[in-house]
Amino acid sequence: MSIAYLTYPEIDKQQWDRCINRSANRLIYAKSFYLDAMAPNWHALVLNDYEAVMPLTWKKKWGIAYLYQPAFTQQGGIFFTKTMSNETMQAFLDKAFVHFKFGEITLNYLNNISEIKKGNISNCNNFVLPLQLSYDKIFSAFAGGTKKNIKRASKGAMQYQFSPQYLPVLKLYKQLYGERLPHVVQADFRNFSLVCKFLSDQNNLIVRTVTNSKNEILAAVIILIDRNRLYNVISCVTKEGRNAEANYFLYNELIKEFCKSKYILDFEGSDVKGIAEFYNGFRPHNEPYPFVKVNNLHPIIKMFKR
Numbered sequence: 001m002s003i004a005y006l007t008y009p010e011i012d013k014q015q016w017d018r019c020i021n022r023s024a025n026r027l028i029y030a031k032s033f034y035l036d037a038m039a040p041n042w043h044a045l046v047l048n049d050y051e052a053v054m055p056l057t058w059k060k061k062w063g064i065a066y067l068y069q070p071a072f073t074q075q076g077g078i079f080f081t082k083t084m085s086n087e088t089m090q091a092f093l094d095k096a097f098v099h100f101k102f103g104e105i106t107l108n109y110l111n112n113i114s115e116i117k118k119g120n121i122s123n124c125n126n127f128v129l130p131l132q133l134s135y136d137k138i139f140s141a142f143a144g145g146t147k148k149n150i151k152r153a154s155k156g157a158m159q160y161q162f163s164p165q166y167l168p169v170l171k172l173y174k175q176l177y178g179e180r181l182p183h184v185v186q187a188d189f190r191n192f193s194l195v196c197k198f199l200s201d202q203n204n205l206i207v208r209t210v211t212n213s214k215n216e217i218l219a220a221v222i223i224l225i226d227r228n229r230l231y232n233v234i235s236c237v238t239k240e241g242r243n244a245e246a247n248y249f250l251y252n253e254l255i256k257e258f259c260k261s262k263y264i265l266d267f268e269g270s271d272v273k274g275i276a277e278f279y280n281g282f283r284p285h286n287e288p289y290p291f292v293k294v295n296n297l298h299p300i301i302k303m304f305k306r
Contacts, residue, residue: 001088003095006044015050023052023079025110028226030055030079037194038070043099045092052080054092058100064297067096067103071188072195072233074126074268075289077107089113093292101296109289120293125276127267127284131230135259139252146281150252153245158218160253163207166196169220173236192233199224206230208254210246218246221254228262251282 013032020030028034030053035042039057046053054077057070069076078084078092089111097103107113109126131138139147163169174189199205206223218241222234237247255265267279 001091002048003091004046005095005099006046008041008043011044011046012050016044016053019050019053019081020079022081024081025079025108026227027075027079027108028224028229028231029073029075031226033198034073034195037191037198038073038188040191045095047080047088047092051082052078052084052088052092054078054096056096056100057105064102065100067100067105069105071184072192074233075106075108077105077111077290079108080110086113097294097296102294104291104293107290107292109287111290113290122291123288124269124291125271126269126287126289127276127279127282128287129255129265129267129282129284131255131258131261131263131265133259135256138255138259141283143281143283146248149245149248149281153249154252156244156249157213158244158246158249159211160250161209161211163209164200166200166205166207166222167193169207169209169217169222169234169236170196172217172220172238173222173234176236176238195224196222208250208257210241210250210253212240212244216240218244219250221250223254228264230258230263230265232266232268247278255282 011032016032020026020032023030029038035055035057039055041058043056043058044053045056056067057073057076058065058067060066078089090113093113106124113121129138142150170189170193178184196205204225206225207220208223209220210218212218217238219237220235221232224231224233235247237250241247258265265284267282267284270276270279
């Protein structure tokens, strides 16, 4: 077994994407175009001839290189085309933290690692809802409160709109939540708009809004498409929208639109109680993924990184 550490210029993007596309745990966040946009100059670990790969998204502070989780990038970790043992996964992580003494990163839902040497690990929620059944069957499984809120919202004057314009929704998201997300900076929004542009040009971007009688946006989503998964990366609702249950209306219409299809709706979280309860009302199943924190810095430096 040979796990190679590759810097950005050394990565063969064609082989990389071939590995991601063939992997059992394929996720859009690991595609080279996504990493290029959200984590420029990323490095990588590669097993043998791109049999398995792990993106290493890194920055420098005080002259120290460290691993971090890029904005709008829920899951990272090890992606593999063949069944992988826990020992091999551990070998990937050991190699990563030889090169980077500090890191706070996520792995992905098929990286089943219970413990990491000299590190901490916890699981994060991610709720996914298969959309293969008819709308009536999917709706019948919703929680009672969710059904009630959908029915109440459907009696209003709201409209479910298709839109090709992702920038206004991204701007609204920033206006509504920017202060709550101090780790997401202007460059992150700019970089994510590049992801949206790339996918929009391939007809793999969905923008849906709910508007009131004045055509004002009450709730909106930006959904990324990759193969059979719809990624709910951007979701926002205004104060008026919350009062009108616009989010319930929005997701119900989205499910209605894509029911009886090949897709899985990936809600992208959450560990925030209120958001988790909202998504759970649609009766998805939890597909948890690990969050890893490793600190092998010198004891004096550790004090500043706690």
